Amino acid sequence: MTFKLGPRAISAGYRLATFDKTGSTNAEAMARARDGERGPMWFVTSEQTAGRGRRHRPWVAPRGNLASSILEVIDVSPAVAATLGFAAGLALEAALQRVSVEASLRSAGSDHMKYQLKWPNDVLAGGQKLAGILLEAEAVAGNRLAVVVGIGTNVVAAPEGTPTPATSLAALGVQVGAEELFAELSDAWAEFRGIWDDGRGFGEIRRLWLERAAGLGQPVGVQAGGTAVEGTFDTIDEQGCLIVRKADGTRVPVSAGDVYFGSAASAGAA
Template sequence: MSSRRPALDDFRHIALDVVASTNTECLARARAGDPGLLWVTAQMQTGGRGRRGRTWVSERGNLYSSLLLIDPATAEDMASLPLAVALAVQRTVRTVLPDPETLVEVKWPNDVLIDRRKTSGILMEAERLPDGRMALVIGIGINILARPDDAPYPVTSLSDQGSAISPDELFAHLYRETAEIIATWDRGRGIAAIAREWRKVACGIGEKITVNLPDRSIPGIFAGIDDKGLLLLDRGADGRMTIAAGDVFFG
């Protein structure tokens, strides 16, 4: 990705019908030499996936999209990108809901919730290409009509909230919001500004949470995020700790 901030006109979009996954399609195009700033959308995925290898239900009627970035930032600065992307998704969802009073929040680091129910998934995958470039794919799925019936957490869809928007219309909002957010993020240099905006829509600051790590679970109070986007967990007498990655559960 160029060192200058990308503008809306720098992004490209390829619309497909059925793919295994939009993330897989983006990675294939990166290996073939695509320069990045490429969106791939699909009407349906046959092999959609979420975080930690979970299956992402991909029926027609929802939004399935992935954005390919090439060399978007240093490895350290890329860690803050999930918060920026979540902010773009939050703003997209907020814009299309008919009731302006509906609560649309972000659960750390990048789950967008409507009234505490998950409505989107964001999956980032990175791959070092043979020519040395780093390909980063940001997969974004948003429930419009369909939602999983067996999720381990409360879920909702935009249609549940009274929105009749189409996937193409929703993507137009996401396309614009993401371009603006990535320009603000500015290869990680603008993370402080992103963090300020993220805190305004954060879910559950001051509430009891449990953070599940690969090897343990840590309870505490969600104290927000630091200026690099790391979760701040208040453990009372054990002090405050920062967490870079984990699954957050409230209560």
């Protein structure tokens, strides 16, 4: 089986570049943008050797996992472009739900797998990290912004020793190939990218994201650099910042950081 776009993605004008193996799909996408590619275009492989996640952490996808990046060149500010990550989370959650249902039907199973979105850019299953999302952006000719959204999903294997315990679809009993997941993801991306609408639809994206948010209303700790904020995960605001409500009722917006459910002091040391 080979990687193919879903029918909705094809009709929306998306194109596809596939690799048997590559260092980083994000790097491939951004290099093409620097050379004049304007997308929208997917870059996909089932074996990535030099990928990276947030804060330059390595994100290696052994053969059978899904490493995918979408290039969109758009007329928005970097702050607005950053909210596209929430649409990416929704797209991946929808694709995972669809392939899980199909896999369950094939195996005559009845379990309904639930996936949650962890601020700012992870997908969890059973409290474990299943996928991560990384946005990168660069200015290109015409005062436009080349935005690359990298989406890495543990299909057959998960890394060990990560700050947040990781899992894979195979470990969860969801027997699906990277190619099948990608076809669903490409269609779901076209759907939620349309809702996002260059940031104009972020209100709806925000509402849908909060419905799937991990830890909402629960104790949370956020570490950014040498500082920590602890309280209750209250919501995300209109810019996508995490709002932490402290014990005294103060609501603190957080624009970046590592989120731990429970105490940042104890979890952050893990």
